[in-house]
Amino acid sequence: MNGTDGRHGESCRLIAVEAESRVFSRLRATIAWQTLRSMVSGARLRLALVVLLSAVFWGLLYGLFFEGFSFLDSIHAEVISLVFNAFFSSLMVMLVFSTGILLYGNMYCSPEARLLLTLPVRAEAIFAHKFIDAMWFSSWGFILLGSPMLVAYGIVRGAPWTYYLLLLPFMLSFAMIPAAVGGVLCMTFVAWLGQLRVHALALLLGVVAAGAVWLGWSLLGSAAAGGVTAEWFDTVITRLSIAEQKFLPSWWLSSGLIEAARWREQPEARFASLSEAVKFLAVLVSNGMLLYLLARRLAGSTYRLGFSQLVGEMPARRQRRIAWFDEALSAAGTARGRPMRLLLVKDLRLFRRDISQWSQFAIFFGLLGFYFFNLRSFHYNLAYASMISFLNLAVAGLILSTFTTRFVYPMISLEGRRFWILGLLPVHRDQIVWSKFLFSFIGGVLPCCGLLCLSDSMLGISFALLCVHEICGVVLCLGLSGIAVGLGAWMPDLREPSPAKIAAGFGGTLCLVLSSLFIVGVVTVAAIPTYLAMAGEAFGGAGPSPTGLFGLASGPLGTAISLLIVAILGAIATCVPLQLGLRAFRWLEP
Amino acid sequence: MIEFDHVSRTYGPKPAVTDLSLRIPRGELFALLGPNGAGKTTTIKMLVGLLRPSRGAVRICGHDLVKETRAAHLHTGYVPDEPTLYDKLTGREFLWFIADMFGMPRSLAAEKIGREIDHFELADCADDLAESYSLGMRQRLVFAAALLHDPDVLVLDEPMVGLDPRSVRIVKDLLRSLTRDGMTVFMSTHTLAMAEELADRVGIMVRGTLRFLGTIAELRDQMATDSTSLENLYLELTNVPPAASIGSSSVEPTGTR
Numbered sequence: 006m007n008g009t010d011g012r013h014g015e016s017c018r019l020i021a022v023e024a025e026s027r028v029f030s031r032l033r034a035t036i037a038w039q040t041l042r043s044m045v046s047g048a049r050l051r052l053a054l055v056v057l058l059s060a061v062f063w064g065l066l067y068g069l070f071f072e073g074f075s076f077l078d079s080i081h082a083e084v085i086s087l088v089f090n091a092f093f094s095s096l097m098v099m100l101v102f103s104t105g106i107l108l109y110g111n112m113y114c115s116p117e118a119r120l121l122l123t124l125p126v127r128a129e130a131i132f133a134h135k136f137i138d139a140m141w142f143s144s145w146g147f148i149l150l151g152s153p154m155l156v157a158y159g160i161v162r163g164a165p166w167t168y169y170l171l172l173l174p175f176m177l178s179f180a181m182i183p184a185a186v187g188g189v190l191c192m193t194f195v196a197w198l199g200q201l202r203v204h205a206l207a208l209l210l211g212v213v214a215a216g217a218v219w220l221g222w223s224l225l226g227s228a229a230a231g232g233v234t235a236e237w238f239d240t241v242i243t244r245l246s247i248a249e250q251k252f253l254p255s256w257w258l259s260s261g262l263i264e265a266a267r268w269r270e271q272p273e274a275r276f277a278s279l280s281e282a283v284k285f286l287a288v289l290v291s292n293g294m295l296l297y298l299l300a301r302r303l304a305g306s307t308y309r310l311g312f313s314q315l316v317g318e319m320p321a322r323r324q325r326r327i328a329w330f331d332e333a334l335s336a337a338g339t340a341r342g343r344p345m346r347l348l349l350v351k352d353l354r355l356f357r358r359d360i361s362q363w364s365q366f367a368i369f370f371g372l373l374g375f376y377f378f379n380l381r382s383f384h385y386n387l388a389y390a391s392m393i394s395f396l397n398l399a400v401a402g403l404i405l406s407t408f409t410t411r412f413v414y415p416m417i418s419l420e421g422r423r424f425w426i427l428g429l430l431p432v433h434r435d436q437i438v439w440s441k442f443l444f445s446f447i448g449g450v451l452p453c454c455g456l457l458c459l460s461d462s463m464l465g466i467s468f469a470l471l472c473v474h475e476i477c478g479v480v481l482c483l484g485l486s487g488i489a490v491g492l493g494a495w496m497p498d499l500r501e502p503s504p505a506k507i508a509a510g511f512g513g514t515l516c517l518v519l520s521s522l523f524i525v526g527v528v529t530v531a532a533i534p535t536y537l538a539m540a541g542e543a544f545g546g547a548g549p550s551p552t553g554l555f556g557l558a559s560g561p562l563g564t565a566i567s568l569l570i571v572a573i574l575g576a577i578a579t580c581v582p583l584q585l586g587l588r589a590f591r592w593l594e595p
Numbered sequence: 596m597i598e599f600d601h602v603s604r605t606y607g608p609k610p611a612v613t614d615l616s617l618r619i620p621r622g623e624l625f626a627l628l629g630p631n632g633a634g635k636t637t638t639i640k641m642l643v644g645l646l647r648p649s650r651g652a653v654r655i656c657g658h659d660l661v662k663e664t665r666a667a668h669l670h671t672g673y674v675p676d677e678p679t680l681y682d683k684l685t686g687r688e689f690l691w692f693i694a695d696m697f698g699m700p701r702s703l704a705a706e707k708i709g710r711e712i713d714h715f716e717l718a719d720c721a722d723d724l725a726e727s728y729s730l731g732m733r734q735r736l737v738f739a740a741a742l743l744h745d746p747d748v749l750v751l752d753e754p755m756v757g758l759d760p761r762s763v764r765i766v767k768d769l770l771r772s773l774t775r776d777g778m779t780v781f782m783s784t785h786t787l788a789m790a791e792e793l794a795d796r797v798g799i800m801v802r803g804t805l806r807f808l809g810t811i812a813e814l815r816d817q818m819a820t821d822s823t824s825l826e827n828l829y830l831e832l833t834n835v836p837p838a839a840s841i842g843s844s845s846v847e848p849t850g851t852r
Binding site: 016017018019020024025028031032035036039040043116117119120122123124125126127309310312313316317500 | 604606611640644668671677681682683684688692693695697703707724744745
């Protein structure tokens with residue numbers, strides 16, 4: 006093939022694979038450098054806060070894992086292998102899906118892909134460029150979560166310096182395997198399954214979910230008869246050992262890390278352990294490279310074909326089956342409130358038609374519901390049940406906070422490109438913010454309070470405590486919606502079209518941190534009277550007098566005071582961010 | 596230079612382009628006109644390799660867009676309707692990226708980047724990040740990138756959107772000069788005046804079919820109407836009753852071959 010014929014003569018030519026890689030590497034390096042430079046020059050405080058928050062998060066995780074490994078090391082060191090295998094195999098499944106979804110967006114739906122596909126560059130090179138992006142985005146959580154865990158393990162086990170040197174290569178080579186599998190699945194679905202890809206993906210997700218449910222059932226169900234006993238623990242250990250399959254990359258990683266850390270216990274076999282660790286690393290690297298090459302090869306033959314098929318598909322037909330609900334919602338109430346209802350209907354339609362939103366919502370709350378539904382399998386005393394009920398309240402809040410951060414916080418920013426429509430409508434800008442708040446609150450309060458009711462009824466909690474939990478649930482929904490919508494309106498990113506990137510930015514991080522602090526505050530304050538009452542019962546006659554301050558704090562008065570503080574916390578979390586957001590949004594110049 | 600050989604493309608069961616045969620020789624400026632949904636964008640996407648034909652073949656300088664995609668792209672410059680840039684690259688860095696992708700030698704690339712920056716009057720903003728560019732500046736930068744490697748074929752999709760009158764004049768003058776030098780230009784546009792002013796030939800698409808192909812003078816002759824404005828001729832040609840009458844219209848695509 007002559008690449009230099011035509012009027013351009015010698016001015017251009019097809020470049021080699023290595024040159025393509027160099028050009029893309031240079032592109033990524035330049036973009037990273039310019040992004041960093043913009044952050045340092047324009048948002049120094051923001052950058053410092055992100056670094057500080059990440060460091061605090063890392064430190065907290067490190068402390069948690071250090072305590073956990075010290076405990077396990079002292080009682081049953083072999084369990085660590087099991088924990089590693091279970092953790093890394095679950096992570097592997099999640100990385101397959103997250104990388105696959107990211108690659109789908111980056112390779113088939115992004116404007117950059119449309120630009121690159123019109124340049125004389127190999128499809129494989131575009132895939133490689135997008136693969137590195139997707140792998141980084143999907144693996145940063147693994148690095149942030151995994152590095153404190155593995156460092157803590159190394160310190161507890163007294164690992165040599167070579168262990169720390171091998172950590173990053175181990176993590177990266179491991180992450181490459183599920184990422185490449187995700188890439189292969191993504192390209193296969195797009196190129197060959199056509200319109201069936203949504204069904205195929207749903208089927209795959211269903212199989213994985215069914216596997217998780219079966220495993221959960223088999224682990225928890227066995228405790229139904231006899232409670233949490235040593236036998237039950239042995240059963241759990243045995244069943245979890247299915248994750249210890251020698252053909253799984255998670256086993257190679259676990260074994261490699263354990264070998265690399267083996268130093269203190271067998272000084273005479275140190276070199277042999279290191280050799281074993283390097284061998285496992287080599288297995289990971291070679292398999293990662295092989296799978297990556299397969300994915301790259303597949304990209305060469307199917308990427309352009311798949312892109313063409315996807316671009317050429319007919320837009321999905323709108324489902325009109327539930328349009329009556331939208332119409333009923335629009336028509337209900339007074340004429341004065343109609344603009345707000347119309348905005349709500351618009352957001353509801355967008356939510357319904359965005360598979361990533363409702364599927365994650367359904368998966369998170371569905372799994373939580375499944376867990377709550379199985380609580381009856383265990384036998385609890387009252388104190389233990391009360392403790393679990395408050396933990397469940399915290400879990401429901403945390404899940405809701407991930408949802409508000411990921412989907413509600415970016416809502417105002419995503420209006421950026423269509424702001425001119427909203428700006429010209431005869432509605433006050435405040436109504437736009439309030440409609441998002443209402444959308445988030447109504448969408449959150451129904452599943453949250455329903456699940457809390459389910460949890461408490463399964464645990465056999467008293468009606469009074471159930472009421473406390475429900476009040477806390479409502480306050481959590483109000484506060485989390487206030488934080489997400491308020492911060493979203495206060496610091497919108499009107500230029501960024503990707504909600505994931507908006508949520509991953511500074512504002513999203515701040516939203517998640519504030520939401521977590523708010524949840525911890527509400528649950529702690531709400532739990533104090535119950536725990537004082539439990540402590541009083543535990544101490545029995547030797548405890549403080551039930552008529553003293555202790556008794557007052559653990560009685561109805563204490564509950565009333567704690568609920569009052571919860572309400573105040575909720576009011577602050579709702580009103581302060583909303584006020585900031587409303588004020589900023591009124592003067593926003595898109 | 597550009598050849599559509601019995602090209603058809605369907606979206607599901609719906610035909611978007613039907614049996615399009617068209618040859619555009621070297622040095623010609625061809626304007627593709629048609630109402631919304633006529634199949635212009637599908638035709639452009641097939642010409643730049645983003646879509647594959649369901650039937651037939653598209654060739655640029657003899658290179659089949661499906662079988663020899665990269666070789667065909669080497670001869671092509673493309674200005675899309677919505678300019679795509681990397682927001683965190685400066686204009687100059689973006690041009691370097693494009694030059695590297697086309698394998699241009701460094702010294703030649705530096706010379707051509709300077710030339711295009713001058714052509715499109717980008718000197719003041721060439722070292723600013725693209726995220727600060729207005730729509731017109733983005734469009735000018737995309738033009739500069741498309742012309743950087745002196746392509747044989749320039750594909751323009753609604754090229755004047757977002758450009759101010761001065762930039763429009765620059766682009767028009769440049770297109771005239773480039774076609775004189777032998778570049779083939781394939782342009783999709785709704786701006787009839789520009790097609791009338793610049794195009795050597797026009798094609799008018801209606802519902803995926805090329806209903807007319809020829810010069811403006813031929814269009815006037817063929818329509819046998821008193822009207823002199825291209826707008827009236829265009830509206831008359833495209834204002835057809837639904838479906839059935841397309842095939843039986845008295846207007847035959849004269850240049851279809």
